[in-house]
Amino acid sequence: MLQVKAGNLDKMGLLFERYHRPLFGFLFHMTGQTESSEDMVQTVFYRMLKYRHTFTGEGEFRSWMYHLARNVLADQAKQNKRVANHANVNEMAERIGGGIDADEQLQQEQDRDMLHKALARLNEDHREVLILSRFQELKYEEIARVLNITEGAVKVRVYRAMNELKRIYLTIETGRKAHEL
Template sequence: MTEGTATMELESALERHRVELTGYCYRMLGSSFEAEDAVQDTLVRAWRSHSTFEGRSSLRSWLYRIATNVCLDMLAASGRRARPMDLTEATPLARAALSPRPDSVWLEPVPDARVLPATADPAEAAVARESVRLAFMAALQQLPPKQRAVLILREVLAWRASETAELLGTTVAAVNSALQRARATLAERAGRADEASVSDPLDEEQSRLLERYVTAFEGYDMEALTALLHEDAVMTMPPFDLWLAGPADITGFMATLGAPCAGSRLIPVRANGLPGFAQYKPDPERGGFAPWAVQVLEISAGRITGFHCFLDTARWFPLFGLPLRLEA
């Protein structure tokens, strides 16, 4: 085998793991951009040190060991990421104000295609989708980094306790103890908001709900939108720390501070294992439509329970492969 052929084969072998490694790093870090940086660092380190890889474990296990160390180093230098409802109380509409916080504060959305590997196993696919949903991701961020790694490896990726212990350089007993503590922490945070249920592909009821949502939103019909929202629905708008609870405050905000969104256009996207839309709002200066938000929707029992608008369009629209403008 020539050196060039060996190089190409190594590159191909490493690249085959990119999506699943990005999913792992995203769950660890809560940031789509940091996850991609972590994976790139992992693959570079693997490339540089491949000559020392002795094959005592699989290439996949070795890559996960490198990725875990990269993520733990990154987490040691940064704080936990969160959703607005993890930081403040809900804001009554009468006191609504848009106060931004730095990007590093927020749990970030991610396109499904970047973190969910293709699989023929429906059960495996369902676990993968559920493990990147916003509510579960927010709960993960409450765990200490090593507990987080243990939970992801054991519960999401179905690694054996012995494999996880070897990867983390610890004992099976320590892994089992960390897993028990992580499960307890997540159980404390569990609630209706964490039980969003979305089929893949969408079932008939969910598809109709989304069709009605698009019609209501593009028509800016607050009465129709109210009928689609669960009584406990929440709306968030990172990078602003404001969040609203209940259909009255959500639609009240949209009809007042959010009024410039009237006449918007929505393009479907898939984010965090959930349905979503790229929102383009009318551009009064140039005509056509300018990017405004990536919306991620949580659905349960035939109603929308979460309406999350990520507003940093300069970051999100290129990440999702979306155009930065729509013509009229």
């Protein structure tokens, strides 16, 4: 990114190749919308070019990138006033595919569906910190920079978010099992 900042715009393609998938994953898990997430990825990379002068190189590039992504999410939420939180489970099942027998595949699909429902029910702060830490595999130090909070606060949020996610997941699972009986 420092090279892009210095005017070597050809390096932006390399950054896109390395980071567009993790960035899409973050945005998709936050919104549950494939097309919207793809558009937001493009917007984030556009803003990287536009605001390249703000990248100092002191922190990790990923922290700066996710900070921009959070701003794009906020702008998108303002435009839509309400962002849907439901993932397309069938699309996710197609991505997994493979040699799993039908029963296992159905169980995995149901588990993913319940996980996404549970994630969607978390408040935005908890969902965001879990996506950054568990799905995007950012270190707590990086998340602290992205969210502009202390590393200790990140640890507390992750702990609380995981407990809340477990509680919601178990509630959904119990309801599903009761419905099957």
